[in-house]
Amino acid sequence: MLSKSFFDRPAPEVSRDLIGATLLHEGVGGAIVEVEAYDEADPASHSFAGPTPRNRVMFGPPGHAYVYKIYGIHYCLNFVCRPGSAVLIRALEPVFGLETMRERRGAMPDKNLCSGPGKLAQALAIDLTQNGLALDAPPFEIGAAEMGHDIATGTRIGITKGVETPWRFVKAGSPFLSKPLPKATREL
DNA sequence: CACAAGATTGCCT
DNA sequence: GGCAATCTTGTGG
Structure with missing residues (x-):
């Protein structure tokens, strides 16, 4: 079980350590295979322009969930790290509660149940209720x-914005990613 | 397989 | 008024 201090570090560092970690929401979930880091100095981050009603959780204490609605339709789940920074959970290898996830997502290959931030949120039943x-x-x-x-x-x-920042972290070769990694810039 | 477009809401300019 | 850390469906090769 990861404690709050685990998240009290720079987001890229937390991101690296989250690959392979198990995420469950109400017992449904699996192994994290893809994440992205964002922080306050990063123009791509929601926190870049400072606190707003939507992003206020990102400026709170580490170790909490930041959930936002995107494109008016989907939800995305983040783990808050140091204030102003967070890790977007982008894909899971589904392991626990497979039947529940299949019901929530509809007919499709299991490898696509959680292969993207919006899909993952739907499979785990994440919405604004979990924000904070x-x-x-x-x-x-x-x-x-x-x-x-x-x-x-x-x-x-x-x-x-911030398109060059290499802050996407994946489990190398996983078939459960939202997209394959074009070119591995570095292996850890 | 690749690409294009629509859905739909909240936030910022 | 425009756009966003996305997904699904439809078209064409």
């Missing part, structure tokens, strides 16, 4: 990653 909740207590349960897998980094997806 602590990550070290129910309904969340987050388990530390096992060591030994390869981590690759690349540029982030879906943004128009």
Whole structure:
């Protein structure tokens, strides 16, 4: 179980350590295989322009969930790190509550149940209800990653500013990513 | 397989 | 009024 101090570090560092960690919401979830880091000095970040009603949780204490609605339709789940920074959870390898996830997502290959931030939120039933909740207590349960897998980094997806910042972290070669990594810029 | 477009809401300019 | 850390469906090759 990850404690709040785990998140009291720079977002890229937390991102790296989250690959392979287990994320459950009400017992449904799996292994994190893709995340992105954002911080206050980053023009792509919601926190770049300072606190607003939507992003205020990003400026609160580490170890809480920041959930926002995007494109009016989907939800995205983040883990707040140091104030103004967070990690966007982009993809999971679905492991627990597979039947529940299939019902929520509709007919599709299991590898696409959680292969993107909006899909993941739908599969785990994440919405604004969870915004601001602590990550070290129910309904969340987050388990530390096992060591030994390869981590690759690349540029982030879906943004128009800060496009060169290599703060996308993935489990190398995972079939559960939102998109394959174009080119591994670095292996850790 | 690749690409294009629509859905739909809140926030900022 | 425009755009956003996205997904699905439809078209064409």
